[in-house]
Amino acid sequence: MNPLLHMPGDACRFWVAGSCLYEESMNPGLRAEFSCTVLSALEGRFDEFVVRGEILGLTSEEAGRIWEHRMAQALNIDWDCANFTALQDDAGEILCRHFIEGVCVLRLPPCAGRCRRFELSHDE
Ligand code: SF4
Numbered sequence: 198m199n200p201l202l203h204m205p206g207d208a209c210r211f212w213v214a215g216s217c218l219y220e221e222s223m224n225p226g227l228r229a230e231f232s233c234t235v236l237s238a239l240e241g242r243f244d245e246f247v248v249r250g251e252i253l254g255l256t257s258e259e260a261g262r263i264w265e266h267r268m269a270q271a272l273n274i275d276w277d278c279a280n281f282t283a284l285q286d287d288a289g290e291i292l293c294r295h296f297i298e299g300v301c302v303l304r305l306p307p308c309a310g311r312c313r314r315f316e317l318s319h320d321e
């Protein structure tokens with residue numbers, strides 16, 4: 198018997214470069230394993246910063262100013278990820294090609310073809 202073949206899923210609104218964004222779209226941020234590792238590291242640093250700011254008694258304005266400066270420095274360092282692929286946007290900023298809505302496309306499950314969750318993309 199021939200194996201069952203699925204129609205391609207590339208017309209689905211959840212399809213991103215061969216991967217499936219369905220689970221992330223339904224529960225944004227729930228699956229930590231989908232997160233961009235660079236963004237997760239920055240979030241970890243921010244959490245530490247907030248705790249230290251509270252201990253030091255910083256006002257929210259003071260903390261905001263310091264964090265703004267820190268973010269500028271952090272965003273100028275190299276993306277510490279072996280899979281980082283540079284992409285320049287219209288404003289000249291360097292982004293990672295695999296970064297979408299806070300997650301890494303390379304860490305999403307693959308789309309194995311049209312499934313029961315298939316929804317036609319609005320672009321089609
Ligand atoms: S490939 Fe890009 S989006 Fe994926 S974890 Fe690395 S830096 Fe983040």
Ligand code: SF4
Nearest residue numbers: 206209217308311312
């Ligand atoms: S067809 Fe199914 S597996 Fe493929 S992207 Fe759409 S929802 Fe995900």
